[in-house]
Amino acid sequence: DAGVIQSPRHEVTEMGQEVTLRCKPISGHDYLFWYRQTMMRGLELLIYFNNNVPIDDSGMPEDRFSAKMPNASFSTLKIQPSEPRDSAVYFCASRTDRGGTEAFFGQGTRLTVV
Amino acid sequence: RKEVEQDPGPFNVPEGATVAFNCTYSNSASQSFFWYRQDCRKEPKLLMSVYSSGNEDGRFTAQLNRASQYISLLIRDSKLSDSATYLCVVNIWGQNFVFGPGTRLSVLP
Numbered sequence: 001d002a003g004v005i006q007s008p009r010h011e012v013t014e015m016g017q018e019v020t021l022r023c024k025p026i027s028g029h030d031y032l033f034w035y036r037q038t039m040m041r042g043l044e045l046l047i048y049f050n051n052n053v054p055i056d057d058s059g060m061p062e063d064r065f066s067a068k069m070p071n072a073s074f075s076t077l078k079i080q081p082s083e084p085r086d087s088a089v090y091f092c093a094s095r096t097d098r099g100g101t102e103a104f105f106g107q108g109t110r111l112t113v114v
Numbered sequence: 115r116k117e118v119e120q121d122p123g124p125f126n127v128p129e130g131a132t133v134a135f136n137c138t139y140s141n142s143a144s145q146s147f148f149w150y151r152q153d154c155r156k157e158p159k160l161l162m163s164v165y166s167s168g169n170e171d172g173r174f175t176a177q178l179n180r181a182s183q184y185i186s187l188l189i190r191d192s193k194l195s196d197s198a199t200y201l202c203v204v205n206i207w208g209q210n211f212v213f214g215p216g217t218r219l220s221v222l223p
Binding site for chain 1: 145146148156157158159160163201207208209210211212213214215216
C-alpha cells in the first residue's frame with residue numbers, strides 16, 4: 001500500500017480564495033482524521049470520520065472550514081474564504097477499526113495564505 | 115488542563131547519553147498509548163506503542179503507569195539520528211487520537 005496520500009504537498013494562495021485539500025486513506029482503514037499543525041498550537045484535531053461519517057467536528061475552527069468524505073477512499077478539507085491565520089501544515093491520518101492500532105499519517109499539505 | 119502534557123524541552127544531549135521523556139494524560143478512560151516521532155518538516159510516525167507491562171525496542175523503553183496516568187520514554191545510547199520531536203499520544207478506542215505538544219530532542223556530536 002502506498003500509505004496515506006495527500007495533495008497538494010504545498011499550496012500558496014491569496015487571502016479570500018477557496019482552498020481544497022485532498023486525502024486518500026489507506027485501503028481498508030475505517031477512520032480518517034484531519035489535523036492542523038502550527039508552531040504555536042501543535043497538532044490539533046479538526047475532524048474525524050468513521051466509515052465515511054463525521055463523528056467529531058468540534059475542532060473545526062469556524063464555518064469557513066468544511067470537510068467531506070464521499071466514499072471510503074477520498075476526503076476533502078475545504079477552507080472558504082481562506083485567511084492568513086489558516087497558514088499551517090494540514091495532515092490527514094487513517095487507521096483501522098481494531099482497538100489499539102496506531103494512526104498512519106500522510107505527508108501533509110503546507111498551506112500558506114498571503 | 116490539557117489532555118496530554120509533556121516535558122516542555124528542548125533537550126540537548128551529547129551522543130551516547132540517556133534521555134527520558136515524561137508525559138501525563140488527564141482522561142482516565144484512555145486505552146491506547148503511543149510514542150510518535152516527528153522529524154523537521156515531516157509527518158509524525160509511530161515510534162512504539164506503549165503496553166501496560168512496559169516494553170522495549172532496542173535502545174528505546176516505554177513505560178505506562180495507569181494509576182498515575184503517566185507515560186515515559188527512555189532512549190539509551192542516543193544517536194545523532196535520534197534528533198527529532200517526540201509526541202506522546204493517547205487514544206480511547208473508537209475516538210480521537212490526542213497528541214501532546216511534543217518534546218524536541220537534539221543530540222549533539
